[in-house]
Amino acid sequence: MNIPTEILYNPIFWIFVSYTIGAWFTNIIINLSIDKHFLDKDFLSDSWTKRIGVLHFGWLIRHSFMGVFNQKLKYKGKLNQEKLAQLKHEMTLAEVGHLIAFYFSLLIHGLFIYLKMDWRYIVVFFILNIIFNFYLVLLQQYNKRRIDKLLKRNVPRGT
Numbered sequence: 001m002n003i004p005t006e007i008l009y010n011p012i013f014w015i016f017v018s019y020t021i022g023a024w025f026t027n028i029i030i031n032l033s034i035d036k037h038f039l040d041k042d043f044l045s046d047s048w049t050k051r052i053g054v055l056h057f058g059w060l061i062r063h064s065f066m067g068v069f070n071q072k073l074k075y076k077g078k079l080n081q082e083k084l085a086q087l088k089h090e091m092t093l094a095e096v097g098h099l100i101a102f103y104f105s106l107l108i109h110g111l112f113i114y115l116k117m118d119w120r121y122i123v124v125f126f127i128l129n130i131i132f133n134f135y136l137v138l139l140q141q142y143n144k145r146r147i148d149k150l151l152k153r154n155v156p157r158g159t
Helices: 011-031 046-051 054-062 081-114 119-152
Strands: none
Touching (some): 011 081, 011 119, 046 054, 046 119, 054 119, 081 119
16 A cells, blocks of 8 residues: 555544545435434533533634534524424534544554554544544534433424
8 A cells, every 4th residue: 555645644634534434424324314313322421521621622612713614503593492403413413423533533543553654643643533523522412412401491492
């Protein structure tokens, strides 16, 4: 395998490739109508989510350039059940995309180990994968739980 060094050692390239793979597989999941299966998946409780700094990461997302990427995850207007359910569905799709991207990046890590790349690079790329994929999965799950609490409070239907 002869991969150009500029691509092989470019973590930004690999993060965007993982996002693309995640988006592609998310569309497949939507077309197969199995996206509802992911609505209520949780990896961590709220307390663990807070302990490992996911909420601080969420603040950073909202207050940096990264906050402009997925405009479907922004809620505007009065609360109502339909809008909240739609927002939860969009968060689920974003979560699934990042989870697929995370697993794809793990495969790339395996490739890097097989190619006997410098372990420091692999560690840095692994940390970036956790930050830009797995932490976003955990943040989406936390936000979906918050939406569920609002829905249980019997938010009015309609606009």
